[in-house]
Amino acid sequence: MKQMLLDWWRIVRSVLSAFLGVQNEHSRQRDFASDSPWPFIIAGVVLALILVIALVLIVHVVLASG
Amino acid sequence: MVELNLTKGYWLFIALYLVVPQVSADLKYNMPVGVTEVSHAVHSLHMTIFWICVAIAVIVFGVMFWSIFHHRKSRGAKAAQFHENTLVEIIWTLIPLVILVAMAVPATATLIKMYDTSDADVDIQITGYQWKWHYKYVNDDIEFFSTLSTPADQIKNEAPKDTNYLLEVDQPLVLPVGKKVRFLVTSNDVIHSWWVPDLAVKRDAIPGFINEAWTKIERSGTYRGQCAELCGKDHGFMPIVVEAKSEQEYSAWVANKQAEKEAAKQAAAASATKEWSHDELMAEGEKVYARICAACHQPTGMGIPSVFPALKGSPVATGNVQEHINIVLHGRPGTAMQAFAQQLSTTELAAVITYERNAWDNNTGDTVLPQAIQAVLDKQ
């Protein structure tokens, strides 16, 4: 279970760095050594939705503060 | 040879990028500072972000051109073999992020100010038509069309162009100074966009919907703008002129306008009784035709094939008179042919129909009197 959590955290971290557009050689090779791309794609879509929701929340906070 | 002019090119380019905007900022080639609180805010936002971009550009391109010039092979530069440095990359990602947040704060404040249309003193309904604007003072029940008044021969380069070429209208929109004015923008046919740079107001006019905008003009004067959304053939020929008057002048103008409306009603009734001769109607008709109808049906009466029908020898202009009157009064729905019943007086309608039935050797010999038009209008 712990290993699984660790993997997911690594995938999330690498997708977040993808959003920022910065990644180092080492973790990129490790990312791309993994067998199937699907976990990355799912994490990517989920995090994209979270990004959209985060932006909408920021807008509401900004509007609420007036 | 190449390396030298590359550096010269760079300094010329930076000079161009730095000097020209500064020179043009004072000249007429920059966003107008405008006469409303919102336009001042937008102008300062524009200039701050512009200077931020210029600063970043000078630093980034400076480093780039220096390294290009310095590391040329012909100067014996050996290529270093580093090709990754994540720390540097993270830095040059966070710095732009910080700059962006710094820009977003004032922008948000200005935008919130632009969207507050509450408690307006005057409400104006602005309607975009194919190729002119219609203004209606909702509270004072005044409404009129505002059409381009630049004569056609200036546009065809047959006459010298005056200073406000293409930016002058026959009836400008008159607004009070210091009062909050609320615009209700909509459209009669296609999407237009009502834009006056000096007021920093730009709102799309969409058929079927009402869009809101507001302004509070600080100084009296004349402010000119144009339609800012492609709306067909004469998109470039439907300008906007706003005349800001002081409060007294404005209320005097409103009163005068309402009096004018009453007088026009009497005049219409009176002119209906006046005996108009065929030639008088033809002369008046020609003037009205040139001002309104020539835009589509062309001065020659030939129209534009399959876009605007020709009147010369047309079955309508030479056929049944009642049918011809009906089309000019009520227009033809779904086409650019408008209903001119509210736009022209009965005399003007009678004159232009008489002209259309006799000009370009249609000469049906008919004389349509204002009384005939009045009869049709009363029957409605």
Add this chain to the structure above:
Amino acid sequence: MDARTQRSLVWLVLLPVAMFGFGFALVPLYDVFCRVTGLNGKVNTSPLAMPVSAKVDLSRSINIQFVTQNNANMPWTFQPLSTEMEIHPGADSRAVFRVKNVTDHPMSAQAIPSISPAEAAQYFHKIQCFCFNQQHLAARESLDMPVIFYVDPELPDYIHTITLGYTLFDVTKLAARAN
């Protein structure tokens, strides 16, 4: 074409077909999104499921403006009997619009409502409105059309004026095609 290309081909054809469907799905999605957020001044164009009997807030009065607009040279005359009205949130109010078919042939028209400011749209509830259905008028016929509405008391307090605008469309061809 080897097996692997064939397998990826299946997915690669499904994606554009799905996106084509998504393009069409955006139409109802947009409508729902507009209704929920009152985007673009859209307001309900069908009778309310059940008229909410909100309590009347006598302390506050809202100025309702009525504005009319004919579309694409629609010849009918169309104007509100009174251009302005003071109402209390929660109270049912009634406004009348007069329309007249000035032409000499029968026509059908459809009025489209639009509320400004757009934020007020979701607090503006129409119980009965001539814009719920098409109006068919014979030649030279005139008609007074009522709209019964009320404004939700939860209307944000910075809104004091609401403009209800109607645009009148000529739908004679559309109606003829329908029946």
Add this chain to the structure above:
Amino acid sequence: MDVASEHSTDHDAHHGPAKGFTRWVYTTNHKDIGTMYLWLAFAMFLIGGSMAMVIRAELFQPGLQLVQPGFFNQMTTMHGLIMVFGAVMPAFVGLANWLIPMMIGAPDMALPRMNNLSFWILPFAFGLLLLTLFMDGGGPNFGWTFYAPLSTQYAPPSVTFFIFSIHLMGLSSIMGAINVIATIINMRAPGMTLMKMPLFVWTWLITAFLLLAAMPVLAGVVTMMLMDINFGTSYFSAAGGGDPVLFQHLFWFFGHPEVYIMILPAFGIISHIVPAFSRKRLFGYSSMVYATASIAILSFMVWAHHMFTVGLPLAGELFFMYATMMIAVPTGVKVFNWISTMFRGSLTLETPMLFAIAFIVLFTIGGFSGLMLAISPADFQYQDTYFVVAHFHYVLVPGAIFSIIAAAYFWLPKWCGRMYDEKLGKIHFWWSFVGLNLTFFPMHFVGLAGMPRRIPDYALQFADFNMISSIGAFIFGTAQLFFLYIVVKCILTGEKAPACPWEGAEGLEWTLPSPAPYHSFTVPPKFED
């Protein structure tokens, strides 16, 4: 003009290309199809360019001198459509067809017959589009963004042909994208893992996914238009419950990924040329790939920044402003990476490198004006003025067009086995550079001063900067005819090019002889990094 055929060397096993016309009609060879795409793109570039000359000739002075406003609108619309769908996109698909198989060590594209079909749709699509100019009522005159109801209720009768040609172009692009993805995923040489692929292949893989997601939505929009015009539905007419603003949302949901479809391959090309002439590996290869992916994802969240003045609610304006500003970050990363690649490299400045440096400088200026446009309150003054025209021309002309020209100069020796004339190349560069800046730089200021877009005539205060723009436009236009001369001269009489004419160039395509044999990599090459 047989680019790849007259050199079919002996070891080219079973058969060279067929002779004569049938070769080009029935070809399933990725090199021939690439050549046809590139020549079609060049022809469309010159046709679209001539329309731009008509526009700039009319705008040379105030007053109507040359064309009627109705025809002027047709010219602006067709200029936009032909340049976007006819010049830039086919040119990138042509480069993909030529380069991707060679770069990943594949013998050909995954679906050769579909490749042929997706090319041969295009000449008929553009023939149809150009024919609408001669139809009753004229060609499309509602702008390349064809907003309803101007494009539905008030359109000329030829709008249905316009819709059909957009369908054809969309179909061709979708098939092209499917082909590229299937090739990249399945046919890489052993040892060439996803992460060792050249960057041009990476950017095209991501662009292809953008195409598959965006193009169908455009097909949906034009289908809705077709039904509105002919079958009495009212998607975009308020009369039947529709909404013209819905059209703009749908169009720009496709529109913004489309503009990234037109710039991501350019990023790929520049990421090949800059390292080659700096004799240094690309800086931050993985960041470049991740940044491209991040741009692609963000491009679907920002579409409404084209509609700030349409009456969006305040929350919508803020959301799209913030999302649009975020795109500046990954784009910035890419520009910084190119500059770091050049830093402490060993540079030589042949023609491809000159175009690449001009790309970096001028595209970034387009990026800065784009950042200014993202600021929603300021956009109220910029929207639909010549400031926007200056922005997207700075992003597209030195962006997409310069990168395509740079790619042509860089890979021409590989395609036709002959070197272009270096001196003529440099003349072409400086000639285009001057013409471009003379044309589009004054547009920033004329737009700020208040000149709206798409108008055939303007007020007197915009007169002198418009004259400069028009002169610049003719300079830039003639430079591209000169480029045609350089390319033809190189193909016919250029001196023999070695397998790898560029000292710093790396990549599988440079291991092939120049010109690349008709069938290359029939046996997958061993690839070790």
